[in-house]
Amino acid sequence: MILTKKERQFVMRADKKKFSTRLMAALMAGTLAAGMMGMNVSAAVVHSGNPITTIPVTKNVLTDGNTMAPNTTFEFEVAVADAGTFNDGNKDQVVYKGIAGGLTAETGAAFTPGGKGSAAETYTAEGSLKTDAAVFERPGVYHYTVTEKANNYEGVTTDTTSYDVYVYVYNRTDGLYVGNVVSAKNGDKADLIFNNDYGQDKNKDTTHDVVIKKVITGNQAVESDTFQLVVTVTGTAGEKYKVTLDNAEQNPLTSGEKATYTVTNNTEIHIYGLTEGDKVQAVEEANTQGYQATYTTGLSEGTLTISSDGSEATVTNTKNSTSPTGVILNYGPYILMIALAGSMAAFFFFKRNRKEA
Secondary structure (H helix, E strand, O other): OOOOHHHHHHHHHHHHHHHHHHHHHHHHHHHHHHHHHHHHOOOOEEEOOOOOOEEEEEEEEEOOOOOOOOOEEEOEEEEEOOOEEEEOOOOEEEEEEOOOOOEEEEEOEEEOOOOOOOOOOEEEEEEEEEEOHHHOOOOEEEEEEEEEOOOOOOOOOOOOOOEEEEEEEEEEOOEEEEEEEEEEEOOEEOOOEEEEEOOOOOOOOOOEEEEEEEEEEOOOOOOOOOEEEEEEEEOOOOOEEOEEEOOEEOOOEEOOOEEEEEEOOOOEEEEEEEOOOOEEEEEEOOOOOOOEEEEEOOOEOOEEEOOOOOEEEEEEEEOOOOOOOHHHHHOHHHHHHHHHHHHHHHHHHHHHHHHHO
16 A cells, blocks of 8 residues: 555654654653662651562761761660551551551661761661561551660760651462561651760760870970870770871770870870770889979879860970089089188288387
């Protein structure tokens, strides 16, 4: 069959319209899939046709920017919560009391202090929760609460936020599965995020710093002389502390380990991220230059116990000399003889003058 020119143009327009329709449908499907993937990684709303087994929990530790990350793992607690209703943004959902084991804490958020230059204002780590569809006997929405376990790490404030978590259990031919999880804070959808203060809030003052200063003094002292100062911080095991030497950052100090610094007059060693009860020890290695070392301004036998911010300690090296008295004593008898001879000469001089008069 041979088509006329007008008929061929009509067929071409129809094919283009059909192609455009198919393209639009494909784009819409792709957009919807991408949106579903995005929801999969959100703790606030996780939804897909596949079973959901893991829920992320974010932990932030907030510092003053000079404190190293804590050496600890933060754990989470899941508890069964009461039945009721929950508005998921579309409608009120009937909520069942949670079933033990349906939602549990899986992993904690682990932090490890880094090396030189790693101090930051915020450290972030992730823990996780896990679901177990096998414990449910019927589909529905089940209610749990998630909180942070109290952590007694010195200087860290526990986040007391409690999240409501709703686990959506669905039915399909091969059995029940968890297909949606919604978390809420004070009734509003929110990701599972816990924030712990570790010195950022100046009103709480949970972390401290200390300055160790070297002073050289005395009438025979040379201010450019150098000394070796051994510093040790004793705090939580594995903890690290940022250190600067005259504002130049050094390798971090590790709790219980010694570090040696070369210091001279007015040198300042600044240690950050200390907490109440930490002990700082500064001991000077023996010198052969005749200086006497003394530990003052907060240091008792070279050890300072931290109790507040801005602590200071001073290590003073003194070298003095006194005027020599041995020379005068050695010539004492001769000076006495000269003085006696002078006195006798004066006596005879005055006696002679009186006779002549």
